[in-house]
Amino acid sequence: MALDPGTLNELLATVARFVRECCVPLERRIADEDRIPDELVADMRALGLFGFAIPEVYGGLGLNMEEEVLLVFELAKTSPAIRSVVGTNNGIGAQALVLAGSEAQKQRYLPRLASGELISSFALTEPEAGSDAASLTTFAARSGDGFILNGTKRFITNGPQAGLFTVFARTDKAKPGADGISAFLVEAPRPGLDRGKPDQKMGQRGAHVCDIVFDNCAVGSGALLGAEGDGFKTAMKVLDRGRLHIAAVCVGIAERLLTDAVRYAVERRQFGRPIGEFQLIQAMLADSRAESLAARAMVQATARRRDQGEAIAAEAACCKMFASEMVGRVADRAVQIFGGAGYIADHGIERFYRDVRLFRLYEGTTQIQQLVIARDLLKEARG
Numbered sequence: 598m599a600l601d602p603g604t605l606n607e608l609l610a611t612v613a614r615f616v617r618e619c620c621v622p623l624e625r626r627i628a629d630e631d632r633i634p635d636e637l638v639a640d641m642r643a644l645g646l647f648g649f650a651i652p653e654v655y656g657g658l659g660l661n662m663e664e665e666v667l668l669v670f671e672l673a674k675t676s677p678a679i680r681s682v683v684g685t686n687n688g689i690g691a692q693a694l695v696l697a698g699s700e701a702q703k704q705r706y707l708p709r710l711a712s713g714e715l716i717s718s719f720a721l722t723e724p725e726a727g728s729d730a731a732s733l734t735t736f737a738a739r740s741g742d743g744f745i746l747n748g749t750k751r752f753i754t755n756g757p758q759a760g761l762f763t764v765f766a767r768t769d770k771a772k773p774g775a776d777g778i779s780a781f782l783v784e785a786p787r788p789g790l791d792r793g794k795p796d797q798k799m800g801q802r803g804a805h806v807c808d809i810v811f812d813n814c815a816v817g818s819g820a821l822l823g824a825e826g827d828g829f830k831t832a833m834k835v836l837d838r839g840r841l842h843i844a845a846v847c848v849g850i851a852e853r854l855l856t857d858a859v860r861y862a863v864e865r866r867q868f869g870r871p872i873g874e875f876q877l878i879q880a881m882l883a884d885s886r887a888e889s890l891a892a893r894a895m896v897q898a899t900a901r902r903r904d905q906g907e908a909i910a911a912e913a914a915c916c917k918m919f920a921s922e923m924v925g926r927v928a929d930r931a932v933q934i935f936g937g938a939g940y941i942a943d944h945g946i947e948r949f950y951r952d953v954r955l956f957r958l959y960e961g962t963t964q965i966q967q968l969v970i971a972r973d974l975l976k977e978a979r980g
């Protein structure tokens with residue numbers, strides 16, 4: 598359901614103020630301590646940010662996709678680790694439940710996800726099944742009424758904190774590909790579910806990732822999410838939406854970096870004048886502006902089409918590919934404009950440069966997006 602324009606603008610202004618006044622001053626501390634301060638998490642709960650994409654009937658803000666990307670453009674103008682805390686509860690951690698869950702499952706979990714009381718996480722990737730997600734080998738064997746899970750999930754965002762995992766596991770060994778995969782809602786902590794040590798990452802400190810190991814982990818029949826064998830398709834639908842969301846994050850960060858670069862170009866003087874007066878600096882600023890504007894437009898247009906019920910898998914892949922590559926170039930130019938200062942931690946630019954590298958990898962690498970886009974083109978051509 599779409600918000601009226603006044604309410605939407607008020608929400609966007611509130612989030613922009615929250616980012617400016619509460620998040621930006623804490624960016625350095627978050628990276629140094631590798632954690633999001635409790636007071637910031639409490640603020641995000643109060644603002645309803647844990648449930649912006651969860652339907653209103655379950656206690657969320659119920660934003661449609663266009664509203665969500667507009668909100669994310671604002672929320673992403675700071676350390677991406679902050680967005681990551683609420684991102685999975687609204688996105689890949691909760692959307693399989695929104696899409697395929699039974700009414701009882703939705704009522705059980707969505708209100709607690711929307712309030713931030715429960716943190717969710719999406720467990721698809723495995724040590725030997727990354728880009729080739731359909732080759733996953735985590736197995737859920739029928740046992741009485743329920744299932745016994747065995748296998749290892751890798752790079753699980755929010756894994757160390759999550760109280761609810763959407764787990765993709767094979768239920769039919771006779772079907773080696775996508776068809777044999779089912780989705781499960783697995784509450785944690787529970788016997789047989791172990792969390793690995795948080796991984797040391799290149800960037801996005803404050804957002805935590807670890808392995809999740811299932812060792813004879815028993816779940817009841819109520820854990821099955823959607824029909825048996827439908828898990829892979831559910832995962833792909835969740836990722837279509839997630840890719841659009843990540844593209845919006847890239848736009849927000851690019852806009853933030855451009856603002857910082859412009860400010861620096863005005864303040865920093867060399868050869869007797871602000872460096873922004875030099876055409877070589879101007880060219881970098883102009884390229885960053887044009888590219889971030891293009892990404893904003895394509896993300897918003899694709900989100901609007903999704904709200905109208907159109908199939909947008911290939912377009913979402915275009916958005917993710919373009920926006921994640923774009924923010925990499927914008928971050929690189931920002932380092933260049935800041936010069937030596939861009940390489941020094943005090944200015945924060947090198948931190949963003951490392952942070953944005955992840956966007957070309959997770960929720961499908963650039964090469965997977967290319968594959969999704971090209972397959973779609975060829976399918977259309979074949980008719």
Ligand code: COS
Binds near residue numbers: 730829833910960
């Ligand atoms: N929506 C709905 N259904 C989809 C879909 C989508 N976006 N994409 C694929 N499917 C369906 C297909 O239609 C097919 O069903 P049918 O056999 O009934 O036609 C089934 O799912 C299998 O699809 P496909 O044959 O395309 O699977 P592949 O194994 O060839 O490849 C890719 C799928 C590579 C696109 C997929 O594995 C992928 O996205 N990999 C990257 C994974 C990823 O993003 N990981 C990040 C982890 S989360 S941070």
